[in-house]
Amino acid sequence: MKILLIYSSRTGNTKKVAEAIYEVLPEGSVICPVDDNPSYEDYDMIIIGFWVDKGLPDVKTLKYMENIEGKKIGIFGTSGAYNDSERGKKTLERTRQLLEPRNEVIAEFICQGKIDERLLERYKNRGPDHSNPMTEEKRKRHEEAKKHPNANDLNRAQEVFRKII
Structure with missing residues (x-):
């Protein structure tokens, strides 16, 4: 099975998960950033x-996904949200809907990851009157996100993709 693993990473979180998944893929698999715009035609599966x-x-990944058709797909993402959050589940569901029915999504994974410092700076300045204000719960989640992806997250990602090979 020929597998292409592409990823987009803003803070290094997704790249870290991509590299961990790549370690469990069969020999001959290819990993590259979405910025390289690799052709997917000759691959049996795309992660x-x-x-x-x-x-x-992210926008670059959405653009890349637009033309994929007739492939088995695995998806994974990193987010500031908690691993088991409703937000994470909805992100995977929306991504799956963008790919199906033109493709078959056979694996999915999401984990928490540190948030871009520039975004955190913008959050800090939001007062209680803002439509999406900074709250104590959000501060705690942002602090927890700095610890991810951790070894447990990477092991879980590897296990999800090991099962489909």
Whole structure:
């Protein structure tokens, strides 16, 4: 089985998960950033990694996904949200809907990852009157996100993709 693993990473989180998944893929698999715009035609399966932006894959990944058709797909993402959060589940669901029915999504994974410092700076300045204000719960989640992806996250990602090979 020929596998292409592409990823987009803003802070290094998704790249870290991509490299961990790549370690368990069969020999001959290819890994590269989405910026390289690799052709997917000659591959049996495509694994797509992305950082979450407003509940969806980042713009570069969305653009790459637009033309994929007739492939088995694995998806994974990194987000500031907790691993088991409703937001994470919805992100995977929305991503799956973007790919199906033109493709078959056979694996999915999402984990928490540190948030871009520039975004955190913008959050800090939001007052209680803002439509999406900074709260104590959000501060705690942002602090927890700095610890991810950790070894447990990487092992879980490897296990998800090991099962489909």
